[in-house]
Amino acid sequence: MVILRDKYLEDLKNRMHNGMIKVITGIRRCGKSYLVFNIFKEYLLNTGVQENHIISIALDERINRKYRDPDEILAYIDSMTVDADDYYILLDEVQLLNDFEEVLNTLLHKCNLDIYVTGSNSKFLSKDIITEFRGRGDEIHVFPLTFKEFMQIYDGDMYRGYADYALYGGLPLVLSMKTEEQKIKYLISLFEETYIKDIKDRNQIEKLQELNDLINVLASAMGSLTNPNKIEATFKSKLNSEISGNTIRQYIEYLQDAFLISEAKRFDVKGRKYIGTPLKYYFEDVGLRNARLGFRQVEETHLMENIVYNELRTRGYQVDVGVVPIRRNNDTGRRERSQLEIDFVATLGSKKYYIQSAFSLPDEEKIKQEKASLINVNDSFKKIIVVNDTMNIRRDETGITTINVYDFLLNENSLDL
16 A cells, blocks of 8 residues: 655755754654655655665654664664665654753754654654754644545545545555454544543543543534633533633643644634634544544535645635625614624735635525625635536636535645646
8 A cells, every 4th residue: 555645745845955954744654654765765766866875763662662762772773874865864752762852953964964853742842943953944734635646546536535535534554454344443443542641641630531531522512612711611512520710721732733623723814813712723634533432423515624724724724614704784774794604714925815615505505694794805816616516617706616525635735836
């Protein structure tokens, strides 16, 4: 099973010999090791790098256990670098290396070494990298498979593929499983025995039931506006729990650190400022989200919204929830202030897109509803509605583009069609 991950290969190629430690992060089982030790290594070999100039060590393998000792691994790398040519150091599961920060900083002083490391679990997270390397680490975050990557080896058409993708997500190993039972068992087990365990061990959580309850609440409310105070009220009214808002905030941060969820802040489009809470939370992988709820709450509308959000983030965009303040007449004819919402404001440098995720546009009323917030944005950036309906790309007299989700996900230039 060969899955090409061209975006991440380009990310690695663009960072070669930049004098920094290339740190590849991402949720467990998203394909970090395969990217570095298979895809990137093959690229190096194909461009003429000699194999003895690629030093790769998988620190989680028992045969390499001795290299978890800082002095052993430094001595080994020193013995392998026998000339002044460039060498590529590939280290997998580097958090297993004792004092790995000191080892990597020591290697960084050697000008002919280009260093790439992967890490996972509770000891190797983004904020740790920022703290330890202080400008010497260059992070590349790897997401689960996009739908386009998923379809490279999916055995079926894009409609069946999307249905499976929305249900089981994009963790690569899921694609190798033949039955629904295998996929369900794998995802549920992975969540319980790997992700939850990592969070518990890292943060020394004693009240694990409260963490599990919070994950269930966030999974059920995926893509809905919420905040810790609102969640606290839910705990009190429905779960008879006295968990505090501060504890909820802390637990949400733990889930974000572990790459299980991410937040979309609210952005005042006209005032050009962030508003604060409430926020929206989305899951890094919809299959894990569905597994968390026992595959009982499979709402196509919300799942598509999460998939569109993840796709935008994978393409490198900062993604916020747009808020458009307006004035309109109420039922009595009086003018009052109101707000309209845009699902996503996607920003990358000077590029900006306003995007609505609408599973279906069955009638004029629904079309009018989805376009209302976009029409009230007074700038020239592109406005897009993504739908699940099978249809060709359309552009109306107001400049709003409507595109089906398959074209949006399968064409990397879909935002500019």
